[in-house]
Amino acid sequence: MHVPDGFLDAPTSVATGAVAVAAVGISLWGARRELDDRTAPMAGLVATFVFAAQMINFPVGAGTSGHLMGGALAAVLVGPWTAVLCLTVVLLVQGLLMADGGITALGTNITLIGIVTVAVGWGVFVVLRRLLPTRLSVVAPAAAVGALVSVPAAALVFTALFAVGGQAPVDLGAVVTAMLGWHTVIGIGEAVVTGLVVSSVVASRPDLVHGARPLVARRELETRKVEVA
Template structure:
């Protein structure tokens, strides 16, 4: 979903840049409440995994590409605010050193993948956690559904941005069909990968998973409860 330079007009790029800068600014402050000495290394591992996953690209059309986003995965493992920073750093490195996504479109890419994609994935995860059984086994399925929905929603938002400020000679309905259609398929793959990764970490070290913190606190109370 990396948007190249010149694909959107200047006002649209500036607007998404403002959104991205605001999101990163807030995330820099809020991430302090999510990280500690144990979980901080996890953020680096998540960023590295997302970086590697996003490097597998294939063309969607009109200069854009499709790949895994990793927003829901990052939010569940290290928290939504830390996840925004992870995705933003990945996109910055890719744009500067890999020519993957435009520099002037960096704000657009952060907004789409680090704000919309991650935000949708996290909100869906939280909503499902509220109705699913309060067990560690519910973490991976909830994360998978969040990942599944986050990808096509991000693609839909991109299409809306293109309808407002698109510069490529492509009709909006064709962009919509290509982006949402392909990213529905990508969403399925992202859901599977997210479920596998989150499930593996929950099985090995649930104390390091941000999305399981409430469950871990309740679990510790049960373990330490002394029978009468």
């Protein structure tokens, strides 16, 4: 999913760069409501894990490989605003120090991996959390489904950007088929990893999982009511 330099034209790259800057600015404000002295270290751990996980590629067939994007995972663990900041830091380090994704395409990569996957993954997670029974056991499956949907969603947004400003001599229909097809498969791997990680953290420290906070608070309230009764 990392877009290289020159794959999109200058106006499209500038536009996605503006979107990325605006999103990071808003996220800096929003993250203050998600983090405190107890949960702030979690953001560093999440960024480190996503960075390391993105270095590991898994085969998906026909010589193609995929890697964790981490948007839904980060959003559920530390909150959507903080997740955008975590993914932005990861992409900055990858682009500037490891040549993973182009410098001029940095805004595009932040938009796709750091914004779209977070927004879609978190949105799907919140909807499922409201629809499913109010138990901690639903957090991991809901996060996994959010991760599954977020990956092809990012691929679809990339396809739209390519349709507007693509510079590679590739038929748009072929781009749509390849991006959505392979990224749906990659999304399955993303869902498995996200579900396992979130499940492990929820099992040990549910109070540190941002997406589980409403359920933890509800459980504590019900416990207090039982004690009072």
